[in-house]
Structures are given as C-alpha cells and as structure tokens.
Amino acid sequence: MSTKSKGFSRRRILGGSAVAFAAGTLGIPFVRTARAQVATFKAGVITSLSGENILGGNLTKRGYDLWAEAINAKGGVEVASQRFKVDMFDGDDQSNPATGADAAERLIVQNEVDVLFGPYTSGSTIAVQPICQKYQVPMISGSAESPNVWKAKPEFNFGIIPAVDTTAGKSLAVLAKLSNPTAKTIAVIGVNEPFSKETGEGFRDGAKEAGLEVVAYELVPASGDLTPVISKIAALNPDIVAVGGHEEPLINVVKTSKSLNFRPKALIMHYGVTDPAFAQALAADADGTSGVSVWLPSVQYKDDLFGTAREFAEMAQKKSGHEPDYTEAACAASGLVFGDAVKRLGKKPALTREDRVALKDAIAATDIQTFYGPIKFEKEGNHYHDNVQPVPVLIQIQGGKTVAVGPKEAAAADLTYPLPAWK
Structure with missing residues (x-):
C-alpha cells in the first residue's frame, strides 16, 4: 500500500x-x-x-x-x-x-x-x-x-x-463435531514464542475438552528443520494435527509434511491461514488446511x-x-x-x-x-481489557479461497474431511 x-x-x-x-x-x-x-x-x-x-x-x-x-x-x-x-x-x-x-x-x-x-x-x-x-x-x-x-x-x-485461549480450543470442538468418521486423536505443534506457544496450549487444552486424545505436544523454534518433529508425529498417525505459529512456520509445516508424504485427516492452524500470503506461498498445497477466524x-x-x-x-x-x-x-x-x-x-x-x-x-x-x-472490553479477570465478544468461525482453504465451514449456522461450505493424500 x-x-x-x-x-x-x-x-x-x-x-x-x-x-x-x-x-x-x-x-x-x-x-x-x-x-x-x-x-x-x-x-x-x-x-x-x-x-x-x-x-x-x-x-x-x-x-x-x-x-x-x-x-x-x-x-x-x-x-x-x-x-x-x-x-x-x-x-x-x-x-x-x-x-x-x-x-x-x-x-x-x-x-x-x-x-x-x-x-x-x-x-x-x-x-x-x-x-x-x-x-x-x-x-x-x-x-x-x-x-x-x-x-x-x-x-x-x-x-x-x-485471546487465542478463547478461540483455538473452541475451533477444535467444532472440527471434531463435523468430522466423519469422528476424529479421536490429535498432535499439537506450537512455535516457541509468546503468541504461538499460547495458541499451541489453547489447542492442547481445547482438544482435551473436545474429547480428543493428545498423542503429542511439541514446541519447536521459529526457524529450522521441522523434519524430525513431523516424522515423529507421522509415526503416531493422529487424525488431526494442530499448529500454533506465524506464517513462515505454518508454511514450513505443510511443505515438510508433503516432503514426508504425511497428511493427517485434518490440519488446523490459527492466524496464518487467513493471511493471503499463506495460500499464495503454497498454491494448491494450501487446500484443505483449516484455521480459525473471528471475522469474515x-x-x-x-x-x-x-x-x-x-x-x-x-x-x-x-x-x-x-x-x-x-x-x-x-x-x-x-x-x-x-x-x-x-x-x-x-x-x-x-x-x-x-x-x-x-x-x-x-x-x-x-x-x-x-x-x-x-x-x-473486559473489566476484570484474565482477559482484562481484551474484547472477547466475537465468536470464532472454523474456516478452510478450498480451491484457493477461504470459506467458513463451521459451526453449521455460519458455514458457507462443507468441511473437507478426511483430507486426500498428497498428489
């Protein structure tokens, strides 16, 4: 601009x-x-x-x-x-x-x-x-x-x-409810810096509340080779992989997963999926990735x-x-x-x-x-001066576009689940 x-x-x-x-x-x-x-x-x-x-x-x-x-x-x-x-x-x-x-x-x-x-x-x-x-x-x-x-x-x-602790977990409950066959297991990756780590914790805690078994919780640096972490998770074969991070780590998770020919039934991230740069960087490989949005x-x-x-x-x-x-x-x-x-x-x-x-x-x-x-704005408690009014929406990239897939009353398309194998 x-x-x-x-x-x-x-x-x-x-x-x-x-x-x-x-x-x-x-x-x-x-x-x-x-x-x-x-x-x-x-x-x-x-x-x-x-x-x-x-x-x-x-x-x-x-x-x-x-x-x-x-x-x-x-x-x-x-x-x-x-x-x-x-x-x-x-x-x-x-x-x-x-x-x-x-x-x-x-x-x-x-x-x-x-x-x-x-x-x-x-x-x-x-x-x-x-x-x-x-x-x-x-x-x-x-x-x-x-x-x-x-x-x-x-x-x-x-x-x-x-704050992500009010949105990340809620999105997993929506995803689990929409999954067919029903998702049962999840692996969580969080990048080790403030926002991303808290997003990972939100996914981890929300997964438990949604009745999902957390088979792995991994904190990773913002940069570096993700191959060892993705290899470990692939061996556990979870239904869902949830990632907390900014754009570059999220893009690297997708690239590394494809290089290892590993694709879970659902891949959910938080902020970065809604950034147009995410879909542009990954082209067709971005399709199927889910995310969380509080506005569309x-x-x-x-x-x-x-x-x-x-x-x-x-x-x-x-x-x-x-x-x-x-x-x-x-x-x-x-x-x-x-x-x-x-x-x-x-x-x-x-x-x-x-x-x-x-x-x-x-x-x-x-x-x-x-x-x-x-x-x-909240006037007390752990979300003091935060605006917690907006309701999170589960989104998914389909055909290069971001669409709402849940909850049902906000959905503009059906959730793609399970994700197809990499081409």
Whole structure:
C-alpha cells in the first residue's frame, strides 16, 4: 500500500529516523503544517515493517491506514461538532520486542502522539505496554492474541481480537463435531514464542475438552528443520494435527509434511491461514488446511464509517489487491474505537497528559457495534481489557479461497474431511 494515501499525511519512523512527506485530500496536494497552526490528532503505529514478521506487519499497517484514510475523507474525528484530522506516524519494531519499545518511546516523546495503535506480534505488544504506562498514553491493539498480554492487566492497552485461549480450543470442538468418521486423536505443534506457544496450549487444552486424545505436544523454534518433529508425529498417525505459529512456520509445516508424504485427516492452524500470503506461498498445497477466524467479509455487521463487512472488504481489496483477513479488519476497527472514545471524551487536540488518562478511561467504557462486530472490553479477570465478544468461525482453504465451514449456522461450505493424500 502506498504511504501517500489520500486524506492523511504520515511521517515514517524507521530505525529511529523520521521522514516527513505530503499526502493528498480529494486530489489536492497539501503539506502538513505545524501542530500549533492546524489542530490534528496524532496516532503512532508500532508494527513489524521489517524482519521476519513483515508480512503480518504490513497487514496491521494496512488496517490502521484504512481507518485513517476513511475518517479523514469525512473531515476527521468528530469532537464537539467539529472534525479534526488524524496524522499517522509509523514505528518499526523490526520484528523485535525491545526495538518496538524504543520505537514507541520515540513516537511518544518526539512526535507527541495522542494514542498508539499496537504491534503485530504479542511479544512486541507486551514490551510496549510499560512504555504506555510510563507516559500515560493509551494503546489500542488490533492484532495481539496472546493471553499473556491481558493476564498482566495492562491499564493503558486494549485488545480488539479475543485471546487465542478463547478461540483455538473452541475451533477444535467444532472440527471434531463435523468430522466423519469422528476424529479421536490429535498432535499439537506450537512455535516457541509468546503468541504461538499460547495458541499451541489453547489447542492442547481445547482438544482435551473436545474429547480428543493428545498423542503429542511439541514446541519447536521459529526457524529450522521441522523434519524430525513431523516424522515423529507421522509415526503416531493422529487424525488431526494442530499448529500454533506465524506464517513462515505454518508454511514450513505443510511443505515438510508433503516432503514426508504425511497428511493427517485434518490440519488446523490459527492466524496464518487467513493471511493471503499463506495460500499464495503454497498454491494448491494450501487446500484443505483449516484455521480459525473471528471475522469474515460475509459476517452481518456494519457501522457508519465503513458500512457493511463486505463493503469494508471491497474497500480493502481495492487498496491492496487482497481480500482482508480478520487482523486487518481488527486494526481498522481499532480506529473506530479511538474515534468513538474521543467523541465521548469531548477533548480537542492536542491532548494533555490528563486528557490521555481520561481517554484511557473512555476507551475502557467502549460498547459499540462495528463492521468487525461488537467491541466491549473486559473489566476484570484474565482477559482484562481484551474484547472477547466475537465468536470464532472454523474456516478452510478450498480451491484457493477461504470459506467458513463451521459451526453449521455460519458455514458457507462443507468441511473437507478426511483430507486426500498428497498428489
């Protein structure tokens, strides 16, 4: 996606350097003037614009940018019957949590942002949370799914996507119910980093609740040869293999399984399957892989800015050439949360430290319906400040496309089970 998006200007911060440039509104070029002259809200985006998580980082960036472009096309965020545009500033965590924390501090201190939009990975999100607390700047996280993010009870961070421990296990119950003949055994692989490990644990615990026998639970590094692990699992011949990880490890699981001529009756993953890059990287070999999604363009949700889920998807596809996944949608919805909270707060830019604390409280009180679905943050417990409202949908790649296969009331196609042998 071009950084010169219509309707908002952006200063990019990459590796600590800042470069300002102009953008266009309604086709008329302009240069962003000093904040003292033109009141604008300033939002900082922390995500992986380089490094091993760049694919997911680009998804989060696209989602946040889509909201900024859409709201600025309407004149900006509404406060007390006036509208104020949003300036977006990027911070590259370089796929490293410590770098993400440094980037967040620069955005707050140097660029004086009013709000942060959170990282792609849970590891970086956890690293940024103390920075938000230190400077009293709220962060809305459109991607983080590790339950450890919310178990820490972050005062200034709010999550749009339900944690994986609420979604991964539930998806296995749906899969087991749809399987015919009924699945009885499962092997679980988790990549040994925050989000992926918790996803693996969610699959493992959910499998037990679904009545599946866990014949193997393996933690693997994010990179390296998976042949020994897949060989061990193949010898156990489980009905289902469940994998928690980001895009590259998931792709490697499929490639390694094919190289060993091993295909379980069902292969289920979590986030990466909904990323268009997954199907593109594997081509026909991606077919049959199942996954979990908390949003699809076919869901019956809408709001005043983006319209329906389908209309949002069409807007996103026109911009990037790819149908958006649930992470991109959740990141765009993060902006809706900010706009709603600022409107209720009634404070115009620039926000003071006291205003930002009040904004944090306004975000905590969010209760809205969006194209992404309902958003309301937990006020206590292990999912403190996480939005656990969305209901997970079991999806499967069929003919190169992602389709809903369960539960039955959400299904657009039948589950392919058992999977055919590799060709």
